[in-house]
Amino acid sequence: MEYHKQTQLKHYNSFQTEAFAELFCEPRNIEELRKCLSDYPHKKKLIIGGGCNVFFTKDFDGLVIHTDIKGLREISDEEEEDEDIFIEVKASENWDGLVSYCVDRGFAGLENLSLIPGTVGAAPIQNIGAYGAEVKDVIKEVVSIDMETNDVVSFSNQECEFGYRDSIFKRANRYIIISVIFHLKRTFTYIPKYFDLNKELENIEEPTIQDVREAVIRVRQRKLPDEKVLPNAGSFFKNPYITKEHADKIIEDYPGLPAYLQKDGMVKTSAAFLIDKAGYKGKREKSVGSYPNQPLIIVNYGTPDGNDIVSFMKDIQKAVKHIFNIDLEPEVRIY
Ligand SMILES: Cc1cc2nc3c(=O)[nH]c(=O)nc-3n(C[C@H](O)[C@H](O)[C@H](O)COP(=O)(O)OP(=O)(O)OC[C@H]3O[C@@H](n4cnc5c(N)ncnc54)[C@H](O)[C@@H]3O)c2cc1C
Numbered sequence: 419m420e421y422h423k424q425t426q427l428k429h430y431n432s433f434q435t436e437a438f439a440e441l442f443c444e445p446r447n448i449e450e451l452r453k454c455l456s457d458y459p460h461k462k463k464l465i466i467g468g469g470c471n472v473f474f475t476k477d478f479d480g481l482v483i484h485t486d487i488k489g490l491r492e493i494s495d496e497e498e499e500d501e502d503i504f505i506e507v508k509a510s511e512n513w514d515g516l517v518s519y520c521v522d523r524g525f526a527g528l529e530n531l532s533l534i535p536g537t538v539g540a541a542p543i544q545n546i547g548a549y550g551a552e553v554k555d556v557i558k559e560v561v562s563i564d565m566e567t568n569d570v571v572s573f574s575n576q577e578c579e580f581g582y583r584d585s586i587f588k589r590a591n592r593y594i595i596i597s598v599i600f601h602l603k604r605t606f607t608y609i610p611k612y613f614d615l616n617k618e619l620e621n622i623e624e625p626t627i628q629d630v631r632e633a634v635i636r637v638r639q640r641k642l643p644d645e646k647v648l649p650n651a652g653s654f655f656k657n658p659y660i661t662k663e664h665a666d667k668i669i670e671d672y673p674g675l676p677a678y679l680q681k682d683g684m685v686k687t688s689a690a691f692l693i694d695k696a697g698y699k700g701k702r703e704k705s706v707g708s709y710p711n712q713p714l715i716i717v718n719y720g721t722p723d724g725n726d727i728v729s730f731m732k733d734i735q736k737a738v739k740h741i742f743n744i745d746l747e748p749e750v751r752i753y
Contacts, residue, residue, distance in 0.1 A: 432645040435724035437474035439482035467537035475724035509539025526606035527556040550611030554580035562593035649718040690714040696737040706730040
């Protein structure tokens, strides 16, 4: 494994902002990964998968580790009649490749998460979710390397402390995920959870797992920009949680506000709605703008400078705060 100096990161982040990594390496197995940790124990480190949830505003003065650790194994294959199936997947496998593999074999649990760009290893970091599903619902275990000790450390589902776009891995910034063990089912029944998806499937009496994957792909392709054509990192902000009183007050002026009451009494609302009402849907400032079909997505129309994206982000945050008194928190990681 080689260490490269001053590596351009433009093609390692889906926003395609430009920045240099002081040092860059691509470990292809766990031994190489551990070696790079012991070669540079005191250097600042950043792990990069597909780069679909990050962008750069400045050069990275440390070691960027772009893992290339691949492999997949089915753990409980002997007993065909067994309803449960466990699959261990290495971190650098493509996420949608895994979803496709599972759907082809009728292994249920990942289909609603079709077409999310990125790698398997990044999926637990922000507990990826879409169309009423979250990856936490099918994770049995996450295997990692502790960057402080170089030891292999496994986390049970509960130990991952998953939350909405959150996990212990995101908060601790200490563990490199090397594989994820998924717990899937051999039988599939469609449970209507999400309006757009139900609508897409309304003409099919009993949707199969394949029908659901295809419907998710169609809906996503209609709504979301392809990051290879229009650089972006998906939803830029998290959907905010506000008090019921706060939501009721907004609804007096904006009756269409989506408001989902949570078990703890808080209300989850829609960042896209707030951005739209703040006048930012489809708005463009120089080379950065909000995507006309989905205002939650910020698109890079050609700037190499991540600071332009940050500046647009701040304008949106300021407008939403001013009108609704809500702080929008970025979902995307900014380096
Ligand atoms: C068009 C588009 C649509 C999207 N739609 C969705 C969606 O529907 N739902 C959703 O949840 N997300 C969505 N995203 C965001 C993104 O796809 C996910 O966050 C995905 O998991 C990122 O994977 P990645 O490999 O590209 O991670 P990266 O961007 O490379 O990394 C993300 C973070 O995880 C860390 N990381 C990556 N790999 C590892 C590892 N092995 N060990 C430890 N840390 C690691 C990085 O340091 C970084 O902080 C979308 C993005 C785009 C561009």
